[in-house]
Amino acid sequence: MSEIPFFFFVILVVVLVNSVCLADDTLTPQQPLLDADGTTLLDAGNRFELGFFTSNDSSYRYVGIWFYNILPRTVVWVANRRSPLPDLSGRLSLITNGTLLLTSDNSTTVFWSSSDGSAPLRNPVARLLDNGNFVVGEEAEPNGYVAWQSYDHPTDTILPGMRFGRSMTSGLNLNLTAWTSLSDPTPGDYVMGINMDGVPEEFIWQGKRPRWRSGPWNGLYLSGSPEMVSENLVRYNFTVASQQFIYTYTLRDNSLLAKLTLIPSGEIQLRIWVEDSQQWTGRRDPMDSCEFISACGLNAICILNGSPMCKCLTGFKPKNSTDWDILRDWSGGCVRKTHLDCRNRTDGFFNQSNLKLPQTSSAVMRASLTLAECSRLCLNDCNCTAYASANVNGSGCILWTSDLTDIRFFFGGMGQDLYVRLAAADLIVAYAESRPSNKRRVGVIVAVTLAASFLLSCAALCIWRWKTKKSFVGEETEEKDLDLPLFDLDTIVNATDNFSIGNKRGEGGFGPVYEGRLSEGQEIAVKRLSTTSSQGVNEFKNEVQLIAKLQHRNLVRLLGCCVEAGERMLIYEYLSNGSLDKFLFDEVKSGQLNWKLRYNIIVGIARGLLYLHHDSRFIIIHRDLKASNILLDKDMNPKISDFGMARIFDGDENATKTKRIVGTYGYMSPEYIKNGKFSIKSDIFSFGVLILEIISGKKNTEFIAFDQHLNLLDYVWRLWRNDKALELLDETICPSFSMEQVIRCINIGLLCVEERCEDRPTMTSILLMLGSENTLLPEPRQPGFVSRDLQEGDSTSIMKCACSNEASITILEAR
Structure with missing residues (x-):
């Protein structure tokens, strides 16, 4: 007799386990999803799962969608990322008007709701589809009207077939917001969306600061991502107009799983699941330093692994040659060598090839014009600085009316042609230099240029010798080879209030550090070498020459030095929070x-x-x-x-x-x-x-x-x-x-x-x-x-x- 109760006990356990482990794809008003029960929704194709989950480093609970049977769990959508539940009391309900509500059995708080003002449903049902979309519609019309869907509310991930972008006419604005960390779904620092100013582009912002942009769509790929052409497994579909920029991507093999995610570091990851190796594979953007917005300033080109990394556009020169050549600070960008002469119609255009097109926030698209028509239009507009083809098939064009920024060079014939407006004198030199066979013409230009440069150099040398003799008498041996902007002692004395105690910010091994402000308002930090310091001339020169070669956001920036009247000082950017x-x-x-x-x-x-x-x-x-x-x-x-x-x-x-x-x-x-x-x-x-x-x-x-x-x-x-x-x-x-x-x-x-x-x-x-x-x-x-x-x-x-x-x-x- 004792075996009979045991038999029924086993049956009961099996039933309970099945009720917990076997998941349906549907949520109804009569059947909520309870966190305490451990139940989930599983789509009919066994590809996606919806349920409650917790991050690795907290007890907070979230409702999300993840890939089924892939470890570690890869979450692609989160409902309540701003309002996590504190415990296992969560309840996801579909109420009778078709609204999803996330509540707690322990309180009356609504942690999340799908309500968007749409018309109420008669017999609502929520269903998890095999493309990862969680939809709410009429029970009698499973493939009909959709009142709400998770695809219209992306978090950090775009799935195949999912729309991303912005439409000014419909008000649709589908952005991605990265997680705070790989284990914290709350909204992080980075947002990816569409900038509709000028010609639409994808942007990644860190807070309010633009970090990366895609370049405009050219009919084949985004101008800044030519590698999209070689992605054999993925197809892209873009809808681009003056009032909207929306795209989707699909897989050529629908049996594969993929995701495009804005990760917490601010990078875009395209990942495809490889079943054989049980791993994700793919690419990420930005991939290198040239992909960050304005890496080289205005009117300059970023060349990956170039020496230097930044180069002025043909017909342009560094705005500040010291910053550019010595400090490797390219943020100031480039300016024209010769001013334009639009009124006399002597300007022309020089083609610079294999480029990511400049930022288009202030650009204009003319979809109906040919490239030749675009050239005439730009030439007749004195504000027009450049133009390019809008589509790789030659139709349409984009015109710029301001400085050109965020340009990069692509190797291997990738990239697009950019026609930059130049003055006649710069245009002649540019064409001559681009045609090495025309040696006589180049020789004449070079000779004239060298002669002019020689005369200017002589004049500059005389002025420099006169100023040096006047301001830096007795310091020639120390300032020789410093190769960095020199500040005179009076400037530093005035900036630091004569090295007052109130301006002193610390004492290093080689002397005190002072805060100062130059006459134009720039804040500086002055490292004053102590007369008793163990750092001699060689260490001082070493620091000057070494740091002048360095340029990185996590290294302090050296602005110049002062070598006068026995003083040796380094002038740095001022960092308000100190050490x-x-x-x-x-x-x-x-x-x-x-x-x-x-x-x-x-x-x-x-x-x-x-x-x-x-x-x-x-x-x-x-x-x-x-x-x-x-x-x-x-x-x-x-x-x-x-x-x-x-x-x-x-x-x-x-x-x-x-x-x-x-x-x-x-x-x-x-x-x-x-x-x-x-x-x-x-x-x-x-x-x-x-x-x-x-x-x-x-x-x-x-x-x-x-x-x-x-x-x-x-x-x-x-x-x-x-x-x-x-x-x-x-x-x-x-x-x-x-x-x-x-x-x-x-x-x-x-x-x-x-x-x-x-x-x-x-x-x-x-x-x-x-x-x-x-x-x-x-x-x-x-x-x-x-x-x-x-x-x-x-x-x-x-x-x-x-x-x-x-x-x-x-x-x-x-x-």
């Missing part, structure tokens, strides 16, 4: 650094180091990376500063030895202190220490003062081995943080401070680890304990000094 250490190690200010800010600072420093180690023209080792040398702008973006100790390598050389040990105790690598050997892995060690300081809010050096047996690296290593790594986290940022990100960053920090330099990762690997949350990280080995290395040598006095004052030090070994 990172002023926030990180201050009990009050540290509360302003939430986890998101700290994580962005870590990533920003990593990007700056990647540029120094791999992406600049030289391999540059900073050698003094620390919190006080990380400056923060008004938006708390980090910039690496103080290159007085940096070393530059050319070619394949990337490491060396020295008897002159410079740097800051607590950040120097073991091999550097013991053997004088430094390489890019020395900076990696410093970066690892910096990561752990940013997470903990504690100085590596001062940690020794708190405990005679442990420094910060020892302490972190003990926590890691005992599975207590989260105890490292600065208590001021709890509880608002991503546990997964914190653990990942601690892991990366420990990998960076490993004993053997060859075991430490490169900056390329570090950025990959920071950006790929699904990548499995290596298990770290025991760190290189700097305290132990110093105790082994004869440097106890240096350790004592370092504990009381974080200053850059120099150790000279006996010969």
Whole structure:
């Protein structure tokens, strides 16, 4: 008899499991979706699933749609991304008028509603289709009228067949908004939409600032994405008119799964699921530095891997040659060599090929004109600066009436022709230079140009010699070879109120730093070399010449220098928030650094180091990376500063030895202190220490003062081995943080401070680890304990000094 109840028990379990696991594709007013039951909707083709889910680092609950049976879960739509549920009490209901409501059994709050003012339905039903669209319509018309659909309310992803774009006539505006992070569906910083000003284009905005644009549709591809032509698996369909810009994409093989997503970093990912390898594959935009808006300023072309990266359009010259040639600051763009002469009708057009067309916000499209008609129209309009074909088949044209911006060059014959208006003199030179066979003509032009340049150079040299002799007497040996704009001493004295205490913002290892304001209103930071400083002329020149070659958003920008009357000063851009250490190690200010800010600072420093180690023209080792040398702008973006100790390598050389040990105790690598050997892995060690300081809010050096047996690296290593790594986290940022990100960053920090330099990762690997949350990280080995290395040598006095004052030090070994 005892077996009978057991039999019925098994039957009951099977029924319950089936009721939970087997999902329908339909939601009715009589059958809501309850989070507590664990039920989901599954489309008839078993491709998409709709239900409740939670992000990895919180208990909040969301209603979303994801690909069925693909791990890790890939969410493509979220209903309540702005209003998550706090627990498992969620209920998704379809009420009798056809409105979807997301509520909680524990409250009367409506967390999300699909109501859009459409006419009520008689017998509503909501159904998940096999294309991932969640639709509401009449039960009796499954393929008829749609009152509401998720396709009209995209979040961060476009699926095949889904519309994206904007129509001014219907009011349709379908934007994408990225997630805050890979595990947080709340709206992030980046939005992708259509800019309808001028000729419509796709844009990605970071807040209100444009970050990327697609270029106009030319009938075959978006002007800035010629690789679309080679995508054999995808078909694009664009509807472009003066009042609308809407497109969809479809797959040539409908059995495949695909998604186009605006990811949290502000990039567009097109991904196609490969069943055999169980992986996503595809491409992403922006892919390189030339794809960012105005990378080269006005009237300039960005050439990927070019040297330099930016080049003026033919007939144009740099607006500021010093910024352009020395500082590699191309933001000022280019200006015409010769003014146009429209009234006398001597202007003409020069064809510049293989380009992404300029930004079209102020451009005009003429769909009915031929290219020849467009040329005449532009020539007769004195405001017209350029024109191009609107369609690759030759029909229609686009006309520009302002400066040309955000142009890039494509290799391999890709890109479009742009006809730029030039003055007659520049047009002659341009045509001559484009026809190398016409040597005599080129020779005459070159000879005339050289003669004029020689006369101008002589005049400029005389003026320069007169000014130099007057203003910089006695400083010729120091300012020679600086190759950077020189500020006179009176300008700096006036800007800093005669180096007043009120303008002093800090004291570095080589002297004080002052805030100043030039007469035209520009704020500057002045690094004044102390007369007792260990930084001599060579270090000063090293910092000037080195940083003048660097141009990156995560490196501080050097504006010029002052060498006069025994003074040596560096003039930097002013960064209003000062150095990172002023926030990180201050009990009050540290509360302003939430986890998101700290994580962005870590990533920003990593990007700056990647540029120094791999992406600049030289391999540059900073050698003094620390919190006080990380400056923060008004938006708390980090910039690496103080290159007085940096070393530059050319070619394949990337490491060396020295008897002159410079740097800051607590950040120097073991091999550097013991053997004088430094390489890019020395900076990696410093970066690892910096990561752990940013997470903990504690100085590596001062940690020794708190405990005679442990420094910060020892302490972190003990926590890691005992599975207590989260105890490292600065208590001021709890509880608002991503546990997964914190653990990942601690892991990366420990990998960076490993004993053997060859075991430490490169900056390329570090950025990959920071950006790929699904990548499995290596298990770290025991760190290189700097305290132990110093105790082994004869440097106890240096350790004592370092504990009381974080200053850059120099150790000279006996010969």
